[in-house]
Amino acid sequence: SSSTKRAPPHTPTVTALASSLGGSTRSSSSLSSEDGDAKQLGSKRGKNAVKLLPSYLTDARSVEQYHPEDCPHGALQLSVAENQMLEDLLVPALSIPPKDGFTSDLIYYQQTQGRPQIRSVMSQFLHRTLKLPTPPNPDGLTLGAGCNAVLENLCFCLADAGDGVLIPTPYYAAFEFDLGSRAGLNIIPVEPPATTKFSPDDAGWYYPTSEALETAYQNNPNVKILLLSHPNNPLGVCYPKHVLEDILDWAESREVHIVSDEIYGGSVYGEKGEA
Incomplete structure (x- = not known):
């Protein structure tokens, strides 16, 4: 009888590369083997999407932020629309439990355009905030995250x-x-x-x-x-x-x-x- 010696298993290693280019992070992953061959992981769509990421957020967050005592020479953040003056109003309001509590129907699938109750409230909100002549029809609203x-x-x-x-x-x-x-x-x-x-x-x-x-x-x-x-x-x-x-x-x-x-x-x- 004869036997054939089995070659050692081909063990790939995953290498992730990341570099900072133009103020934003560009990353790619490849699958490399012991013989030096490399196979790219992920899709071309994913790589192209990364190229479209705006760099201004990374640039803005990398600078020292102004503080009247700790960092008086720092910069004021004007490139991101975050109104931090609303904290004292929003945090207490969002901390109040709903009067009806948490009902069991909330853990199941909902209508994909949004719960009817939320669409009704949103209709009134848009009517009041945008000063519309009449409230929008809640059935014509679609909500998203x-x-x-x-x-x-x-x-x-x-x-x-x-x-x-x-x-x-x-x-x-x-x-x-x-x-x-x-x-x-x-x-x-x-x-x-x-x-x-x-x-x-x-x-x-x-x-x-x-x-x-x-x-x-x-x-x-x-x-x-x-x-x-x-x-x-x-x-x-x-x-x-x-x-x-x-x-x-x-x-x-x-x-x-x-x-x-x-x-x-x-x-x-x-x-x-x-x-």
């Missing part, structure tokens, strides 16, 4: 990978990640018109016009969505009624969906406390 996820899901349904999304400049830096990483949408900046009566110091300089929208539309095929931040993020500018009407007329003529991100719609500013 965070504005980023809601925008991604909505635009995923309205456009296909490779389609264009018009966004007036300047815009929230994470839009490119939110809409490009998985939905594969192409962000198209809409620059202010070449001719305008406003100067860069005026809010009107940044009002999106039908002229500017048409220019961006003609230069980019397959535009399906116009995404507005209202108030604008990061400027805080609110668009006058005539500007919005001009935008609506243009979008209707081009059969382009309008998505209005009004996450800061409840912001109050000015001497009269205007929202």
Whole structure:
């Protein structure tokens, strides 16, 4: 009889590499064997998504934060919209147990668009906060876990990978990640018109016009969505009624969906406390 000697098992090792590039972290993983062969782990989509991550958060959090006593020379964080002045109001309110307690139905599957009770409360909240003529129909509301996820899901349904999304400049830096990483949408900046009566110091300089929208539309095929931040993020500018009407007329003529991100719609500013 004869026997064949079995070769030792091929034992791969996993190596994770991470480096800091341009203020943000880029990471990749590979599977390497004893003979030097390497096989990349993860998908191309995952690698491309990492490339879209905005770097400003990492940059902002790496600097010394201002403190009147411990760090008077530090920086004030103005690039992240976190209102820490609300802590004394929100923390006590969120610490109060609900009057009805925790009911058993909360541990089971719910309607994917949100519990009816929450949608009803949200309808009243939107009516009051945005000063709408009538409350929105709760059956027409769909709730999600965070504005980023809601925008991604909505635009995923309205456009296909490779389609264009018009966004007036300047815009929230994470839009490119939110809409490009998985939905594969192409962000198209809409620059202010070449001719305008406003100067860069005026809010009107940044009002999106039908002229500017048409220019961006003609230069980019397959535009399906116009995404507005209202108030604008990061400027805080609110668009006058005539500007919005001009935008609506243009979008209707081009059969382009309008998505209005009004996450800061409840912001109050000015001497009269205007929202």
